[in-house]
Amino acid sequence: xxxxxxxxxxxxxxxxxxxxxxxxxxxxxxxxxxxxxxxxxxxxxxxxxxxxxxxxxxxxxxxxxxxxxxxxxxxxxxxxxxxxxxxxxxxxxxxxxxxxxxxxxxxxxxxxxxxxxxxxxxxxxxxxxxxxxxxxxxxxxxxxxxxxxxxxxxxxxxxxxxxxxxxxxxxxxxxxxxxxxxxxxxxxxxxxxxxxxxxxxxxxxxxxxxxxxxxxxxxxxxxxxxxxxxxxxxxxxxxxxxx
Numbered sequence: 001x002x003x004x005x006x007x008x009x010x011x012x013x014x015x016x017x018x019x020x021x022x023x024x025x026x027x028x029x030x031x032x033x034x035x036x037x038x039x040x041x042x043x044x045x046x047x048x049x050x051x052x053x054x055x056x057x058x059x060x061x062x063x064x065x066x067x068x069x070x071x072x073x074x075x076x077x078x079x080x081x082x083x084x085x086x087x088x089x090x091x092x093x094x095x096x097x098x099x100x101x102x103x104x105x106x107x108x109x110x111x112x113x114x115x116x117x118x119x120x121x122x123x124x125x126x127x128x129x130x131x132x133x134x135x136x137x138x139x140x141x142x143x144x145x146x147x148x149x150x151x152x153x154x155x156x157x158x159x160x161x162x163x164x165x166x167x168x169x170x171x172x173x174x175x176x177x178x179x180x181x182x183x184x185x186x187x188x189x190x191x192x193x194x195x196x197x198x199x200x201x202x203x204x205x206x207x208x209x210x211x212x213x214x215x216x217x218x219x220x221x222x223x224x225x226x227x228x229x230x231x232x233x234x235x236x237x238x239x240x241x242x243x
Contacts, residue, residue: 025203025217026141026196032221036103037228043107048114057111072108079105080226083219092214099218106229113236121241128239129232133192137224140193141200151194157187177237184234191227199224 047053057069065073079102083095090098114122140147161184168176199220206213 021207022200022203025206025213026200028214028217029199029203029220029224032099032218033224033228036099036106036221036225039100039103040107040110040229043104044110044114047108047111054111054115057108072105076102076105076109080222083222087215087219092211092218095215095218099222102222103225110229113233116242117236117240118243121239122236125236125240126232129228129235132189132235133228133231136189136192137196140196143193143197147194147197150190151198154187154190154194157183158191161187181234181237185231185238188227188231188234192224192231195220195223195227 047057057066057072058064059066079098083090083098083102087095161180164176164180164183168180202216202220206216
């Protein structure tokens with residue numbers, strides 16, 4: 001057997017190993033993401049339907065959000081910052097605990113959504129969001145086109161959404177809110193495909209069993225989870241039925 005044949009076989013074996021490693025990495029990413037959604041869903045449901053738990057979030061004497069409720073709303077952002085900036089220093093077990101706590105806090109904050117919208121519309125929008133997210137995730141995974149430029153455009157759109165949302169906090173425009181929601185749907189749909197392709201490329205370069213590989217899979221799951229939640233909320237503002 002000549003050297004060219006050996007090189008060809010070796011190349012095929014390496015490609016096969018890389019493909020298997022990438023699939024395992026992505027499976028790990030989506031497993032963590034689904035876990036976060038399940039945890040958030042459970043906490044959102046129980047806090048929205050248990051008066052004792054709900055009283056921790058809302059001060060019934062003033063009919064305003066309690067101090068604990070405000071902490072719950074803003075705490076997830078702190079968790080995201082800690083996990084991102086401390087990624088290299090935090091061990092994987094600690095990162096896992098933070099991820100689970102983050103998912104729980106997000107669920108508690110989402111209980112306000114369940115209070116504002118009918119259960120049937122929440123379920124319907126969630127199913128729609130899951131279908132759209134799934135289609136775009138598959139598209140991002142199988143496409144051979146580089147989505148880097150497209151992703152940069154989506155990130156610019158995300159910055160625009162954040163700025164417009166801050167402005168609307170002061171002007172309280174229903175029309176602007178609707179525009180933000182429509183743009184949000186487009187941006188988060190695009191970001192889904194872009195992020196999945198990013199993670200696929202990452203899976204080609206890291207060993208998913210390593211400490212670093214497991215950390216990156218967890219952080220990738222959180223990134224997709226955040227994208228999913230924002231897509232869900234944008235769709236809910238457009239098509240959800242308020243109580």
